[in-house]
Structures are given as C-alpha cells and as structure tokens.
Amino acid sequence: KISSMVRKSIQPYKELMSYYSCAMMEVEMKFKVLSEELSMRDDRNPIESIRTRLKTPESIREKMVRKGYPLTVESIEENLHDIAGVRVICSFPSDIYTLAEALLKQDDVRLIEKKDYIKHPKANGYRSLHLIVEIPIFLHDHKKTMKVEVQLRTISMDWWASLEQTIRYKKDLPDSDFIEKELNECAEMGAAMDARMERLYGMVWEGNRDL
Numbered sequence: 001k002i003s004s005m006v007r008k009s010i011q012p013y014k015e016l017m018s019y020y021s022c023a024m025m026e027v028e029m030k031f032k033v034l035s036e037e038l039s040m041r042d043d044r045n046p047i048e049s050i051r052t053r054l055k056t057p058e059s060i061r062e063k064m065v066r067k068g069y070p071l072t073v074e075s076i077e078e079n080l081h082d083i084a085g086v087r088v089i090c091s092f093p094s095d096i097y098t099l100a101e102a103l104l105k106q107d108d109v110r111l112i113e114k115k116d117y118i119k120h121p122k123a124n125g126y127r128s129l130h131l132i133v134e135i136p137i138f139l140h141d142h143k144k145t146m147k148v149e150v151q152l153r154t155i156s157m158d159w160w161a162s163l164e165q166t167i168r169y170k171k172d173l174p175d176s177d178f179i180e181k182e183l184n185e186c187a188e189m190g191a192a193m194d195a196r197m198e199r200l201y202g203m204v205w206e207g208n209r210d211l
C-alpha cells in the first residue's frame with residue numbers, strides 16, 4: 001500500500017522528466033539536421049559532437065533549495081530552465097553563431113533567454129553561448145511546450161570548462177586571485193588559438209585552396 005502511494009506521488013515528477021527528455025531529443029535532432037545540411041554546403045561538419053544530459057534529482061533538489069523555491073513539480077517546471085541540457089561542440093567560433101541563428105529562426109523555437117559568455121566571458125574566463133529555448137513536444141493527445149538549455153562552445157572552450165570543473169567549479173575552495181588569473185590566462189590562450197585556427201581555415205579554404 002505504501003509503495004503504491006509512493007509510486008503515485010512520484011508519477012508526476014517522472015512524467016515531467018520524460019517530457020524534458022523528449023524535448024532534449026527534439027533539440028538534438030534539430031542540430032543533427034543542421035549539421036547534415038551545413039556539411040553538404042561547406043564540405044565540413046560545423047559540429048564536432050553533441051552531448052545531452054538531464055539534471056539529476058539531487059542536482060534539481062539542490063538548486064531549488066539554494067534558490068528558495070518550493071519543491072513541487074509545478075515549481076520545478078516554472079523555475080528551473082536547465083533541466084534538459086544540450087551541449088553542442090563546434091569547430092570554429094563562427095559556427096556557434098551560425099548554428100544559434102539557424103536554430104532560433106525555426107518557427108517552433110522560442111528564445112527565452114540568451115547569455116553570451118563568449119562576448120562577455122565570466123571572471124574566471126568561462127566562455128560559451130547559452131540559450132534557453134522553448135519548443136513544443138507532440139504527445140499522443142496533446143502538445144506541451146518545454147524549456148531546454150543549449151550551450152554552444154568550441155572544442156577549446158569545452159576543454160577549458162571541463163578542466164576548470166575538475167580543478168575548481170563548485171568545490172569549496174577559498175576565492176583565490178591566483179587561481180582565477182591562471183584560469184583566465186588559459187581561457188584567453190584557448191580563445192587566441194580558436195581565432196588563429198579559424199583564420200587559417202579561412203586562408204586555406206576561402207582564399208587560395210592550393211596554399
């Protein structure tokens with residue numbers, strides 16, 4: 001009896017997570033379609049890889065408590081915008097903006113929020129383009145609109161973010177100007193390499209192909 005009560009009470013949460021999972025698949029597919037089309041056009045793939053993730057129950061709980069929201073299914077859906085996440089790793093910085101623009105032009109995609117941490121990097125050097133979008137998912141008897149967080153970054157931005165997380169992110173380290181300065185310098189080196197590689201690509205492919 002108790003177990004059936006528990007099952008019943010977590011059912012709405014499980015349903016919500018499954019809707020997020022569907023929305024995440026929709027967005028992933030949109031990028032796969034764009035990748036296919038742009039690869040035909042340019043003879044190269046602007047997307048290196050796509051990763052998806054659903055926020056874990058512990059992480060949802062921690063964020064709700066930290067932000068002071070009530071722990072209900074309705075409140076989770078209303079207040080958390082990053083339960084479904086799609087991370088798109090691009091070859092060059094310009095690919096990020098081409099892909100973001102192509103996604104946002106689609107008539108079933110609505111932009112809720114954009115944070116450009118490439119034009120405005122975080123103090124530690126973090127770079128990525130973040131979009132919160134809303135897209136419809138079509139269920140057997142109704143349509144539901146869900147939010148998905150899209151993070152677009154280059155390989156070098158991803159490499160930095162992944163190592164920075166290993167080194168520091170969310171660990172209770174004291175604020176250290178030294179660590180922040182080091183991280184920032186590494187991020188700037190990454191950005192300089194991105195710009196240099198993109199310039200090289202432009203010289204080879206858009207200038208003289210016989211270089």
Ligand code: 0O2
Pocket residue numbers: 082085115122124126130160161162164165169
């Ligand atoms: P995970 O494991 O990637 O899901 P908040 O979520 O409250 O911290 P906000 O404003 O909702 O803040 O989010 P923001 O800053 O737009 O982006 C949050 C996400 O971006 C993080 O998700 C990370 O994925 C990434 N991110 C932001 N800043 C940094 C950073 O300094 N270093 C690294 N490595 N990643 C960062 P989660 O949920 O924290 O983690």
